[in-house]
Amino acid sequence: MNDRIRNGWPTLAIMLGASVWGFVWYPLRLLAALGVTGTAASALTSAAACGFVLIVRRRAIATIRWHWVLPALAFAAGVTNLGFVWGTIHGEVMRVLLLFYLTPAWTALFAHFILHERLTWTGAALAALSLMGAMLMLWSPQLGLPLPGNLAEWAGLAAGMSFAMSNVLILKASRVLPGMKPEMRTATIFGGAAIFSSVASLFEAMPAPPAGAHLGVAALLVLGLGFALASNNMLVQYGLARVPANRASIIMLFEIVVTALSAWLLAGEVPGAREWAGGGCIVLASVLSSWLHRGKPAAGSDAEPGLGDDSKRQDGQRAMV
Template sequence: MGHTSPKSLAVAGLLFNALVWGVCWWPFKQLEALGLHPLWATALVYAFVFASIALWLWRSGQLQGWRGHPGLWLLLLASGLTNVGFNWAVTVGDVVRVVLLFYLMPAWSVLVAWCLLGDKPTPMALLRLLLALVGLFIVLKTPETPWPVPESLADVLALMGGLTFAITNALLLKLKDAPSASRTLAMFGGGAVMATLAAVVGLATGVVAVGDAPAWTWLPLVALLAISFLLGNLALQYGAARLAAHTTALVMLSEVLFASVSSVLLGAAQWENRTLWGGSLILLAALLSVTDTSRKD
């Protein structure tokens, strides 16, 4: 029997992480059906993962403070809003549409890198931005509306999640000198904190219900999601540390495939011509982003 190469294991790790994120819409929808709002579910899942990682780091003596790295608080905010936007959107909206709008992230990255990192966009970056925005125009434009505007809460949440995901990636680059454990805690802590705050605000405004389902009905699914996200994050770190950045980005695009196929098969999404055409341009912009990154590696 032949030995599996480290590169193959790294790719497998990235694919596993993409699979986790690509199909996580289903348990979130099931939890909502059981009476647990996706914001409460996100808060519980990320609090569990945050506590698990913090306990492990503390027992191993690797738990470090955030002194000298105030940007970690911005990372907590941005990554938390990313998870709030994505998890809520895939629960209440058409999954394919949500994932495509979320994957405008490479386009937003052009503007975010310009603002946060001072990286002026190249002609190729501007082309990617233009392609992605044309794709956004096509996806959002319906026969009933004169202008392509978000038509639902899911649209708004997906667009917000993609933008804050781009900000998260820029902050990770900006905070590359901060301890990796601190960055990880900031990201999972952000999911717990921002989801809780959003849920509390939602309660006060009547958008989010408390829910009266007994814990035993939804707790196993919450635990499964938490373990899946934790393993997915570990797999992502393993794979990303052993592959070129452009390879990682390319493999992670498989999340769109996992989400699209699973949601269509399970009846949570529909194929529409404008979604296909617009989505193709958005994915083309993402692929060009991968190609552009590979030239810099």
């Protein structure tokens, strides 16, 4: 019994991490109501998370040699972060999240061009299934072409593409910079998100900043989110290091369940039949991708090395806000 409980901790860690990401949109909306825009919230919370990692894990942060993959990873993480934050603040949470979860389609394409991994017919079919789910979710007779209907949905789509690029770049970094510790990778991701969002905030009309008691509440929310997200990142890394990659990626889909429940209870958002059908296709593509890669080696194989294993382990590196 004790062994069973001990073996269940990594799974619980991943589920808790997915739950945090499925609920994090709500404090972001609270910040927006206090006058902190999406770009500012993204910059401030990411900076707080980066600072927390650098302070708590400073002994594990080692100096590594320069490589182009580091600024590329920071930039991709910044787009991921800002797209998710801005989209969930201004759009329907579930639709934004489902567009974000088109990651398997983009990962297959990016891995082909950046990692030179062979794009198999199976990978192409799963990518097509994901895209079909998105088209089903977005299509309506009035709008015609199934494209995102507003800027928030475009932001969610861009965030998902950038998240896929982050996954591929993390795998690239593990190959060209094998001495890079997870803590350094986490700091790079949160730091990149903070810098990118800070620059983006310069182009956004800023409302009146919080004042008085609202300023204190906003500051506590920012610091609390930074602490929670940095801790959550390290918690999920603990789970991902001890759970098979295919199983971990399926557990991560628990985020969609938490998001659906939280959006219904806290925002009154109820997905329609098309959203459920399209989302089902997207989730099915993710599950099938995990199942098909369940027995493949992590490296040294001709059949998509790393894509079915290492890149899926990187889901825990997500720098959401």
